[in-house]
Amino acid sequence: MEDPIVAVDVGTTKVCTLVGELNEESELRIVGIGISPSRGLRKGIVLDIEEATEAIALSVNKAEQISGYEIDSAYVGIAGAHISAVNSRGVAAISRGDRSIVRDDIDRAMQAASAIAIPHNRELLHVIPRGYIVDGQDGVRNPLDLQGIRLEVEAHIVTGASTCIQNLVRCVKGAGVDVVDLIVQPIAAGEAVLTKAEKELGVAVVDIGGGTTDIAVFIDGSVWYTVVLPVGGDHLTHDLAVGLQTPFTAAEMLKVRYGHTMPDTVEPDETIDANSFGDNSHRSVSRRRLTEIIRVRSEEILELILREIKRSGYDGLLPGGVVLCGGTAELAGIKELSREVLGLPVRVGTPRDVQGLLESVKDPAHACGVGLLLWGLRNTRDGSREGSHPGQGVLGHLRHWLSVFSPG
Ligand SMILES: Nc1ncnc2c1ncn2[C@@H]1O[C@H](COP(=O)(O)OP(=O)(O)OP(=O)(O)O)[C@@H](O)[C@H]1O
Ligand SMILES: [Mg+2]
Structure with missing residues (x-):
């Protein structure tokens, strides 16, 4: 059986672990849920490692019992006022003879966009393309295979305080779960509730x-x-x-x-x-x-x-x-x-867009958890898990968002 996709939403009120499976139609089916009262967090930030770890472990154990899976890795949501975001632009010259834009050019433009000055005490969480400009022509959604000599990307860059990120990762690891990727909570919530x-x-x-x-x-x-x-x-x-x-x-x-x-x-x-x-x-x-x-x-x-x-x-x-x-x-x-x-x-x-234990996740409070699962689903489909460790996961995110942009 395929590995399940697991999401851990570490909120200030509750910790919610969701376990998702793909059915034959490649739809996400929720087969496990574990909710525990949150502890050790204030305003989205971990303030007590031991308490938060215990709360996460409790939620993960419950989800394991219900789903019958052993959970060893998960997509994890992050929030807190330390999260900040800016929009930035990156450029890549297309110098090859055929002038046709390939994935590597897009990656170079994205890397240039993310090469903004990030203070040493902050880490990159997301670099998300908002749109591309090819030879001055804006409004390009998917530049792949277009002809051009200059590729620009408008990117949305999200960072967080290293200490807050590491404290959260430590708690999740302490609960016996590796972090596949950290996703900023409102972006995850958007995945679940927006059309x-x-x-x-x-x-x-x-x-x-x-x-x-x-x-x-x-x-x-x-x-x-x-x-x-x-x-x-x-x-x-x-x-x-x-x-x-x-x-x-x-x-x-x-x-x-x-x-x-x-x-x-x-x-x-x-x-x-x-x-x-x-x-x-x-x-x-x-x-x-x-x-x-x-x-x-x-x-x-x-x-x-x-x-x-x-x-x-x-x-x-x-x-x-x-x-x-x-x-x-x-x-x-x-x-x-x-x-x-x-x-x-x-x-x-x-x-929306989930099957299975729908009754238990149909509340607006589960938007973030379900969004994390949907993010994981997209990531799994794209086969882009490589490099997606917290703080280094940017390329994983790039690929994910590229696929969002690509038609079909
Ligand atoms: N029916 C309701 N009426 C009013 N408030 C409610 C109701 N149900 C839940 N809440 C409130 O929603 C809040 C919890 O929401 P949620 O589960 O989304 O938080 P969380 O994800 O744990 O926290 P956060 O995302 O802020 O870190 C609590 O303040 C709770 O009192
Ligand atoms: Mg929340």
Whole structure:
């Protein structure tokens, strides 16, 4: 039997391991899932190696039990505010007699684009072609076999802090799993929830998790902007815990069960019995008050998202609007409030293009995990595993994205 494809999404709230198999039609079937509560992470960054390793190991073990596979390597998602991205241009001269562009020319142009000054404490995570220019003619999607003397590539380059990357890799390895490739979480999420048409048209995927909000802008079928903000659903819970003077776990339950972004939709005198959500103080909580607290903070998070979308400079290029995912995309009324604040069309995205244990991964919270599997699937099909170790995996990514560009 073929090796399975495995994804490990190390989130701030949960660690989720997914095991995928290819069926006869080369479709991805999820045959194993293991979820464990996340520990040792804050805002997407590992702060306690031992705790995070244990949480990852628990999730991997569960997925092994369900799938019957032994997991020895996986595609792993990375987030945290240390992630940063720039767009850069690389040039390669085509000097051979026939002037026909070959893969090596494309690789040279991509290498030139990635030869930007990367500080010694940062590592390259992705170099993604946004488009090519051949002899001054832009808008080229796939330059292979075209005639030309000068090939330019516009590339999107994503880097991360070496220490954060190495700490994450150490935890995954400590759990007995080799990292095949590290993929930035919003790019993975985009793979799972966006349609091809949306990516062509211009769309932003916004994954609002527990500790981070991950944004990637897709235009013309490629990634043009990536950012990770250190805010998420945990802030809502924290505000409720403080505002309603209740433990964090009770506030979390309150948020999920009774939360809403629109206080006006709640009767002013509706109350919730504190005992019902794990607070044994024998009092009751006003639901209107609860939703008011949620409203203020979710509006603030959405304003930060709007600011980032504007900062990208691509805010006018998003007819596909915003696709929300991550656990916080399940907050009641978040879609409506997002439309109001962002002034763009908004939908909630759930993972697509997978078979098998669909029921367990159909939530928006699994966008990143499923996207990692789909990334792995593409990588496997391309046979481009070579060189794809964290920090050295750029060529693997190049090949992957080249195949995305190539028609058919
Ligand atoms: N129905 C719901 N209503 C409101 N919030 C919800 C709901 N379901 C989940 N959440 C919130 O979603 C968050 C977890 O989302 P998710 O599982 O995507 O996070 P994560 O991937 O572990 O974290 P991150 O990606 O930020 O590191 C938590 O804050 C949780 O309270
Ligand atoms: Mg997440």
